[in-house]
Amino acid sequence: MSSATPKSAFWSGFRNGLPFILGATPFGLLFGILATEAGFDILKVMSMTIVVIAGAAQFTALTQMQDNAPVVMVLAASLAVNMRMAMYSASLGPHLAGAPYWQRAVAAYILVDNTYAVGITEFEARPERPVKQKMAFYIGCAVPSWFFWYLSTFIGAWFGSSIPPEYGLDFAPAIVFLSLVAPMLKTLAHVAAALTSIALALALSFLPFSSGLLIAAFVAMFVGAEIEKRVTGQIL
């Protein structure tokens, strides 16, 4: 693809990003509905979705808030969920390093699990491409789910207030979290980290201000990393 232009790279990325509309839309709808039911007005729902643009962290914040956790604890848990993005950022960094600063800021804003996965696969398959094309491809792959994330959140928030509480939506966040986590349980280390997190979070649930969860997460992270170090590459 030596004759490729940034424009064709953008559209190639765009096509690669289309399937993720399917993933973003239900989450956006659900976030809009649940945030509205929790008492957010549409301005707050949309502000959060636009400013944060990270589903798992938004659901985490919402769950912690329904527990009336202190503001600091709401932020700590939600930001902890997003810490993985530092790893994505470090991994994409060398590929996009030559791009203008504002483009890298846009690339950072739209950095989520999907865009990272599509982007890094492309960059590693064709590392020789100029940075302009890499950036165009990467932004292209984000555009479809980016747009649908906003749109579906808005629709969810719009209709959220008309959904009666007896529809069992109280359990939706739990299903969301489990559905996000289950596919990640690929190695013994991931499973061990998850089990540590569950055991400690339950055992420490008596601690005030939701601090048990943070302790559990901290220990679980080290358990996962330590096991990975000892049994490198072992797949379940």
Added chain:
Amino acid sequence: MNYSNTEIWIIIAALGIGTFLIRFSFLGAFGTIELPPWAMRLLRYTPVAVLPGLVAPLVLWPQATGGQPDIARITAALVALALGMYFKNVLAAMFGAAITLYLLMFLLS
């Protein structure tokens, strides 16, 4: 939920700024910075370290039942876990669990 308007806006703004800074950390750095392997290893486990601990009390002690364990919710959780691990697919897990939950809530009511 018991937060003032100001607190909610603080949460939205701080979460947005914090998340952006995490994302921009290395993309925005001048030159190329390599993260040491041990740091990459730790970061790899943040989602599986946080989310299971967050979800466990929601599954075992749901607020909607006043904290009583509930067979429909626990089964739906197990279905989400099983489908997600087997198919490695978020949507399959989500819809499978939702269908299970509604089916059981209907059958057990």
